Amino acid sequence: MNEVDVLIIGGGPAGLAAALSAREAGCSNILILEREQELGGILRQCIHPGFGLHIFKEELTGPEYAARYVKRVLESGIPYETDTMVIDITPDRVVTTVSRKDGLRQIRAKSIVLAMGCRERPRGALGIPGSRCAGIFSAGTAQRFVNLEGELPGKRIVILGSGDIGLIMARRLTFAGAKVLAAVELMPYSSGLTRNVVQCLNDYDIPLMLSHTVTEIRGKDRLEAVVISEVDGRLKPIPGTERVIECDTLLLSVGLIPENELSKAAGVELDGVTGGPVVNDRLGTNVAGIFACGNVLHVHDLVDNVSEESERAGRYAAEFALGHRDSDAERMIAVRDGAGVRGLVPQLVSLESLRNGESVNLMFRPANVYQNAFLVLESDGQPVKRFRRLILTPGEMQTIKLDASMFGNQLPQKTISVSVEM
Amino acid sequence: MFDVVVIGAGVVGCAIARQLSRLQARVVVLERCDDVASGTTKANSAIVHPGHSAKPGSLMAKYNLLGNQLYDSWCKELDVPFRRNGSMTIAFTEEEVEALRKVYDDGITNGVPGMELLNGEEALKLEPNLNPEVMGALFAPSGGIVCPYELTLGMAENAFVNGVQFRFETKVESLERNGEGWDVKTSTGEIISTRSVVNAAGVYTDYFNNMVSEQKFEIIPRIGEYWMIDKTYANAFKSTIFQVPGKMGKGVLVSPTVDGTLILGPTARNVTDREDVSTTREGLDQVLEVARRSWPGLPSRSFITTFSGLRSHLARHDFVLGEVSDAPYFFNAAGIESPGLTAAPAIAVDLALEIRDRLGLAESDDYRSGRPPVYRFRHMSLEEREEAIKRDADFGRIICRCELVTEAEIRDSIRRPLGARSVDGVKRRTRAGMGRCQSGFCLPRVMDILSEELGKPLTEITKFGGESRILSK
Numbered sequence: 001m002n003e004v005d006v007l008i009i010g011g012g013p014a015g016l017a018a019a020l021s022a023r024e025a026g027c028s029n030i031l032i033l034e035r036e037q038e039l040g041g042i043l044r045q046c047i048h049p050g051f052g053l054h055i056f057k058e059e060l061t062g063p064e065y066a067a068r069y070v071k072r073v074l075e076s077g078i079p080y081e082t083d084t085m086v087i088d089i090t091p092d093r094v095v096t097t098v099s100r101k102d103g104l105r106q107i108r109a110k111s112i113v114l115a116m117g118c119r120e121r122p123r124g125a126l127g128i129p130g131s132r133c134a135g136i137f138s139a140g141t142a143q144r145f146v147n148l149e150g151e152l153p154g155k156r157i158v159i160l161g162s163g164d165i166g167l168i169m170a171r172r173l174t175f176a177g178a179k180v181l182a183a184v185e186l187m188p189y190s191s192g193l194t195r196n197v198v199q200c201l202n203d204y205d206i207p208l209m210l211s212h213t214v215t216e217i218r219g220k221d222r223l224e225a226v227v228i229s230e231v232d233g234r235l236k237p238i239p240g241t242e243r244v245i246e247c248d249t250l251l252l253s254v255g256l257i258p259e260n261e262l263s264k265a266a267g268v269e270l271d272g273v274t275g276g277p278v279v280n281d282r283l284g285t286n287v288a289g290i291f292a293c294g295n296v297l298h299v300h301d302l303v304d305n306v307s308e309e310s311e312r313a314g315r316y317a318a319e320f321a322l323g324h325r326d327s328d329a330e331r332m333i334a335v336r337d338g339a340g341v342r343g344l345v346p347q348l349v350s351l352e353s354l355r356n357g358e359s360v361n362l363m364f365r366p367a368n369v370y371q372n373a374f375l376v377l378e379s380d381g382q383p384v385k386r387f388r389r390l391i392l393t394p395g396e397m398q399t400i401k402l403d404a405s406m407f408g409n410q411l412p413q414k415t416i417s418v419s420v421e422m
Numbered sequence: 423m424f425d426v427v428v429i430g431a432g433v434v435g436c437a438i439a440r441q442l443s444r445l446q447a448r449v450v451v452l453e454r455c456d457d458v459a460s461g462t463t464k465a466n467s468a469i470v471h472p473g474h475s476a477k478p479g480s481l482m483a484k485y486n487l488l489g490n491q492l493y494d495s496w497c498k499e500l501d502v503p504f505r506r507n508g509s510m511t512i513a514f515t516e517e518e519v520e521a522l523r524k525v526y527d528d529g530i531t532n533g534v535p536g537m538e539l540l541n542g543e544e545a546l547k548l549e550p551n552l553n554p555e556v557m558g559a560l561f562a563p564s565g566g567i568v569c570p571y572e573l574t575l576g577m578a579e580n581a582f583v584n585g586v587q588f589r590f591e592t593k594v595e596s597l598e599r600n601g602e603g604w605d606v607k608t609s610t611g612e613i614i615s616t617r618s619v620v621n622a623a624g625v626y627t628d629y630f631n632n633m634v635s636e637q638k639f640e641i642i643p644r645i646g647e648y649w650m651i652d653k654t655y656a657n658a659f660k661s662t663i664f665q666v667p668g669k670m671g672k673g674v675l676v677s678p679t680v681d682g683t684l685i686l687g688p689t690a691r692n693v694t695d696r697e698d699v700s701t702t703r704e705g706l707d708q709v710l711e712v713a714r715r716s717w718p719g720l721p722s723r724s725f726i727t728t729f730s731g732l733r734s735h736l737a738r739h740d741f742v743l744g745e746v747s748d749a750p751y752f753f754n755a756a757g758i759e760s761p762g763l764t765a766a767p768a769i770a771v772d773l774a775l776e777i778r779d780r781l782g783l784a785e786s787d788d789y790r791s792g793r794p795p796v797y798r799f800r801h802m803s804l805e806e807r808e809e810a811i812k813r814d815a816d817f818g819r820i821i822c823r824c825e826l827v828t829e830a831e832i833r834d835s836i837r838r839p840l841g842a843r844s845v846d847g848v849k850r851r852t853r854a855g856m857g858r859c860q861s862g863f864c865l866p867r868v869m870d871i872l873s874e875e876l877g878k879p880l881t882e883i884t885k886f887g888g889e890s891r892i893l894s895k
């Protein structure tokens with residue numbers, strides 16, 4: 001059986017950043033495994049600009065952003081294998097892979113970084129009634145057709161959901177000559193970034209229909225129409241508000257789900273809210289030596305944040321492999337979602353890290369839209385700090401950089417939480 | 423000149439084709455869709471019923487029992503997954519417990535083996551996720567689960583291997599007398615002459631029967647809607663859970679499937695349009711509501727898809743089988759609603775015998791009972807996987823990540839006898855696209871392979887034939 005120090009599963013931005021930092025941390029025996037033919041992850045199909053503003057201080061396209069990391073990986077000679085899929089991970093860190101050239105292989109790793117990204121929520125999960133005709137795509141699949149295969153999914157398009165991929169695709173399909181009739185969103189607000197609503201819908205006069213949903217799909221062979229209805233405060237369709245929109249294509253941009261089937265097999269505990277592993281501030285899961293970062297941990301809006309998070313995961317994974325530090329032994333403080341906050345990551349923070357003054361980022365999404373609100377940091381149930389925010393929306397992830405000084409002279413003993421206060 | 427034209431390539435038509443392929447006969451199956459199992463056969467509960475719910479003395483009861491018994495050998499010969507997981511019918515009130523006793527008695531009359539009446543506690547011991555208010559249950563160990571389209575594919579491939587012809591996208595338009603036999607007119611403009619016709623057209627069987635006979639009947643299409651639940655809940659129930667038909671509605675079951683998912687449904691509502699198998703909000707909501715009665719822990723997430731199928735209901739509620747007295751050489755297999763899937767093999771055995779004797783056909787001397795091997799990477803051991811990739815490197819590339827389907831399996835599904843011609847065809851043969859991501863990942867890859875294998879541009883690839891093109895030109 002092959003042995004490696006740090007094994008990285010997934011060659012997207014998360015995996016690439018983790019590999020580079022593991023190398024910088026002094027690890028030489030690293031391996032990246034990627035099931036696609038090329039490194040780069042989902043960025044390969046995101047040919048729009050808007051990446052890298054934080055890290056590179058310039059606006060790059062997805063492939064350009066990925067290329068910078070790929071170049072560095074190549075230059076530092078980090079081994080990687082593409083067209084290679086991981087099909088199993090055991091709790092004692094034996095990974096099984098399948099590929100055309102090497103067949104079935106098993107690799108033992110001292111530490112593993114989970115960087116498998118996420119997948120899109122399909123129609124079936126929503127249970128939209130109606131016909132099961134052709135012409136219904138998840139937005140990312142449509143993006144792949146347009147950007148990687150040069151094919152057009154359809155000509156008259158309705159988008160359900162206002163996630164970023166859906167918004168980006170509204171603009172992309174308009175460029176490609178299709179007519180985007182509407183983006184239909186269940187909630188009273190968009191789940192995507194504000195800049196995407198402006199640049200991808202408003203600029204092209206594509207209506208965003210908030211508090212609406214698709215209540216029926218019609219068509220015999222190919223999609224012929226969708227019925228949309230307004231929804232009430234409990235998100236139930238209001239009878240009598242039905243409207244038929246004739247279209248040949250429905251794109252779904254209704255949420256991303258971290259891809260954790262492998263993590264489950266390895267015994268990694270998952271968080272019901274984020275859909276990703278429960279991790280500590282060193283991005284370690286409950287299984288010693290298994291770390292997680294990027295969209296497999298929680299769905300990010302910005303790739304810059306993915307890279308930053310993953311650099312830390314790679315470093316900690318390297319330290320674990322080299323036997324420098326094992327965070328299991330340390331005292332952990334539980335991090336809990338307070339009112340108005342969902343999906344805090346990490347779920348555990350070690351007292352040791354706070355004492356040592358290591359930076360810890362708490363990331364989460366607001367549960368609703370709030371204006372002129374405060375984010376309140378609490379320690380053992382007591383408010384210790386307030387941060388003013390002009391606008392909070394579920395579409396934009398929030399970060400609080402923790403440092404020990406925020407807690408005054410009394411570090412938390414049991415819990416840290418964040419809540420929204422109006 | 424054919425000996426037999428079979429109209430319809432559902433489970434019934436294909437079972438008959440398989441039985442006819444044991445004879446020295448020229449047989450052709452005509453199917454209007456682009457694949458087998460495209461009608462009711464692809465959308466039902468997939469239960470091999472034990473036979474206690476059919477009316478004693480009916481053809482349904484007879485063929486349910488006989489069909490159920492044939493499942494072990496047929497599925498083994500055809501390499502089709504089949505499991506006798508047992509059927510449990512549960513009761514919540516004194517009245518329902520009483521009704522259960524009647525079902526038990528009918529079962530005894532029908533000859534159902536091994537049934538047991540249980541009290542609530544015993545039922546919960548077998549199925550801990552049941553509603554704790556359960557008062558009694560009837561357990562029938564001979565109940566089973568199967569994949570209906572895989573079985574139908576198996577039967578069709580086997581028939582094909584033995585020389586039966588299949589023509590797809592060929593709709594039968596009319597039947598005309600030609601001497602003793604028939605001229606069959608199809609949508610392709612062709613006229614096919616045959617000594618006999620088998621009417622296995624599912625919800626359209628009344629159309630052909632009424633065309634040739636004065637003994638008319640009318641199919642009342644009755645739709646049933648379903649939800650499928652992700653593999654995460656595969657172990658929620660071991661057996662198939664039915665409720666005693668009662669005021670809360672009838673027949674919503676909760677069952678594991680042979681593919682490791684869970685199925686919930688169906689509803690029952692008469693419809694008029696035989697082409698429309700749309701699901702409805704009301705129907706889907708009703709399924710969940712009634713299913714919660716059996717399974718209070720029913721998760722609100724983890725749904726993977728919904729679908730619906732049409733029952734071929736007849737007012738008399740029994741199968742119509744065999745030669746029609748005023749239309750010689752025209753054989754019906756009509757009104758085949760549930761337990762039609764279970765009954766199909768037995769119906770086929772008897773109908774093929776009837777045809778053999780009527781036409782004076784001889785047994786074939788080189789009949790083979792199987793089909794070309796089917797490879798399922800997801801079921802292979804480590805060693806078998808290693809071996810498979812060595813033999814064919816295409817086993818080393820996973821195309822469907824949710825169901826672990828390899829490129830080799832996709833290519834085989836297109837190249838094998840009666841191979842897939844569309845994305846749904848590949849899906850039904852390999853399970854690619856049936857998992858939790860519902861083809862978000864594999865669709866472009868499957869289309870690339872279809873395009874290459876069929877020598878067609880991507881824009882010509884369909885979901886299920888006809889105008890169901892996936893991309894725009």
Ligand SMILES: Cc1cc2nc3c(=O)[nH]c(=O)nc-3n(C[C@H](O)[C@H](O)[C@H](O)COP(=O)(O)OP(=O)(O)OC[C@H]3O[C@@H](n4cnc5c(N)ncnc54)[C@H](O)[C@@H]3O)c2cc1C
Nearest residue numbers: 010012013014034035041042050086116117294295302303
């Ligand atoms: C359509 C779209 C538009 C976006 N727009 C922007 C934007 O404008 N600006 C911005 O900053 N960010 C944007 N993002 C977000 C950004 O692209 C993601 O946050 C980032 O790509 C996540 O990186 P990742 O490495 O976690 O996941 P991914 O990029 O998804 O990479 C995961 C990799 O793991 C591989 N993998 C998974 N499972 C296995 C396995 N079992 N074996 C081997 N390999 C495996 C996958 O093939 C994939 O390459 C966008 C994302 C999308 C999808």
Ligand SMILES: Cc1cc2nc3c(=O)[nH]c(=O)nc-3n(C[C@H](O)[C@H](O)[C@H](O)COP(=O)(O)OP(=O)(O)OC[C@H]3O[C@@H](n4cnc5c(N)ncnc54)[C@H](O)[C@@H]3O)c2cc1C
Nearest residue numbers: 430432433434454461462463467469594624646762763764
């Ligand atoms: C909701 C529901 C649940 C069920 N559950 C079960 C169960 O759990 N267990 C069980 O045993 N049974 C069950 N059944 C019954 C079972 O599914 C059916 O009895 C069986 O599938 C019928 O098969 P078939 O071949 O007769 O019909 P179909 O599968 O409908 O096949 C008929 C074929 O004929 C073709 N055709 C029609 N007209 C023409 C034409 N003019 N020219 C050419 N081809 C034509 C159609 O395209 C179709 O492919 C259920 C049925 C339903 C609807």
